[in-house]
Amino acid sequence: MPQRKPKLAVWKFSSCDGCQLSLLDCEDELLAVADAVEIANFPEASRAVVKGPYDISLVEGSITTAHDAERIHGIRRASKFLVTIGACATAGGIQALRNFKDVKDFISVVYARPDYIETLKKSTPITDHVFVDFELRGCPINKLQLVEVLSAYLNGRKPNTPPHSVCIECKQRGTVCVMVAQGLTCLGTVTQAGCGALCPAYARGCFGCFGPKETPNTPALAAWFTQAGMSDRELVRAFRGFNAYAEPFRRESEMHEK
Amino acid sequence: MKNRTIKVDYLARVEGEGGLQIKVKGNQVSEVKLRIFEPPRFFEAFLRGRHFSEAPDITARICGICPVAYQMSACHAVEDAFGAKIPAPIRSLRRLLYCGEWIESHALHIYLLHAPDFLGYEDAIRMAKDHPDAVKRGLRLKKAGNAIVNLLGGREIHPINVRVGGFYKIPAKSEFVTMGEELKWARDASLETVRWVATLPIPDFERDYEFVSLRHPDEYPFNEGRIVSNRGTDIAVREYEQHFAEEHVAHSNALHSATKDRNSYFVGPLARYSLNFDRLPSHVQDAARAAGLGAACRNPFHGIIVRAVETLYACDEALRLIDAFEMPDRPYVDVEPRVGSGFGCTEAPRGSLYHRYRIDERGLISDAKIVPPTSQNLRTIEHDLLDLVPKNLEMQKDRLQWRCEAAVRNYDPCISCATHFLRLEIERD
Secondary structure (H helix, E strand, O other): OOOOOOEEEEEEOEOOOHHHHHHHOOOOOHHHHHHHOEEEEOOOOEOOEOOOOEEEEEEEOEEOOHHHHHHHHHHHHOEEEEEEEOHHHHHOOHHHHHHHOOHHHOOOEEOOOHHHOOOOOOOEOHHHOOOOOEEEOEOOEOHHHHHHHHHHHHOOOOOOOOOOEHHHHHHHHOOOOHHHHHOOOOOOOOEEOOOOOHHHHOOOOOOOOOOEOOOOOHHHHHHHHHHOOOOHHHHHHHHOOOOOOOHHHHHHHHHOOO | OOEEEEEEOOOOOOEOOEEEEEEEEOOEEEEEEEEEOOOOOOHHHHOOOOEHHHHHHHHHOOOOOOHHHHHHHHHHHHHHHHOOOOOHHHHHHHHHHHHHHHHHHHHHHHHHHHHHHHHOOOEHHHHHHHOHHHHHHHHHHHHHHHHHHHHHHOOOOOOOOEEOOEEOOOOOHHHHHHHHHHHHHHHHHHHHHHHHHHOOOOOOOOOOOOEEEEEOOOOOOOOOOEEEEOOOOEEOHHHHHHHEEEEEOOOEOOEEEEEOOOOOOEOOHHHHHHHHHHHOOHHHHHHHHHOOOOOOOOOHHHHHHHHHHHHHHHHHHHHHHHHOOOOOOOOEOOOOOOOEEEEEEEEEOOEEEEEEEEEOOOOEEEEEEEEOHHHHHHHHHHHHHHHHHHHOOOOOHHHHHHHHHHHHHOOOOEHHHHHHHOOOEEOOO
16 A cells, blocks of 8 residues: 655745745755645645645745634644744744834824734734744745655654854855954844845845744844944844844844844 | 536645635626635735835735746836936847746646646646656746746846846846847747647637737836726826726625726736737748738637747847846946835736826825736636636536636736735834
């Protein structure tokens, strides 16, 4: 009897669809992946839906509605491994910028018809709601890391995604430091690796797509920025990007707010 | 008479979250609702207070499928506010980057999202079992488009190399030339694609649309031109809001656009093609004619053929641009920030994408407005369904439902885009 293929599901919450598109962007690997797993739920790619339980669920997007806060529990229950993909799912995404506005600051929130809209006050990562087996970082994720994560779970091993900083990746690829040599603002020392230190290779500073690395020393970096003439307002913006609500970046931006 | 309801809880093979509900009474459609439940993300609200230089990277996050379009419209709008002049070599490279996005986005839609509808497969992976060569060709074509975005943008999704004034860094000419080799294959493959999609069983269905797109004096439009329509509109980009307006409807987290006289209109490949056929090189026109298209196309199901024709054009144009490559003196021009408003409209793969920014004396955005193509098409999609369903009531329910889904996918709707321009007004003390 042939072995049952593992069932893969892809779920979307509040997001731009870019991270799940990464799977379709694996032009060379897509048909091989589709051969190794049963794509059981992936609405962006297929109208066929296979019932759970699922061996691996990839979850994209952040929780921003009461309905979604419920829905994620059902997905967790139906999934053996739940992997969040991208900055929205792991940190709340760019839409988490709303989290910094005190509701009292909104004298009026005016849509043409506010009564038609349902939304929560905060955009939160999946891990605030359910247990997450693995978080894949990036805005967007690196598609090769996605293939690595799938391959790791299919083979019962831990995914090999480096936890060090973008700074290390620059050294590995031999890029001259853009902060030291050109005085550019760069979050590379506090941002997790994964992009391959793309921005410095294109002559710009890292702007933190992959979120905070393990134990980042953001106050030291902020002090350097200040010394280089950056205002508090600019510092707040630098830490408030796609991973604004990730704890170390959130804390650092709030320190400079008042 | 019998009452029927066609209900699709979750539309597949579109970007973002939407559903469809159609109610039929006898031979009459009593209701069509394209329900958009993708949650709003409030981009226009949190762009306020951000620096103008951040607009391209932030707005790219509205859509993972067409980030280049957002970056282009954002750059043009900011540059318009500052009166910046972009040198020809940078302009050409922007056009090249856009060619890459058109190729990857169109190949994705043609092969992975739309063709399975016509051949009766749930998805392209199942289709690949019977049509392996076609799917492999589609994937390789998509990769060739992505290679352009990769090289010039740094990565396929949310490129990092675009800035107001130009690029951060321009790769060496030799790298473009190497990439050009694969593009020559892609050009042949896209011609093959035009021929292939022409053989698909495509339903007969025509409506008299108001097509809207950019039109440029000499080129098939990407980044520049006037906004024109087949009903006589011919305006500068900055006049957009005097002619088009948005309306909030109950069943949708996306606003619906309409012309000021409240008519629906159509943006995207069909509109671009029908308004700019004369701007296509003659061999591309010939390929279109051989595939059965005229100089204008009013069957939205033919969108798949028009996308193939545009893919052929984009491959051709990319090769021309690489051939004529000229390294700019600097990768970007410096802009001089000043207080004011700027307007930008470029042709995303799915149609015209409008941005407007007001920028204050600190270089911060004080007001933003973004109108993505899908929101402009939502009302037209509903009208298509109103017309399509009564003509096909003899179909079995599941076949009719599938036909309706395909009719929505004609527009390659990007629901993620469409919900992100909801306006959140913040008033402060």
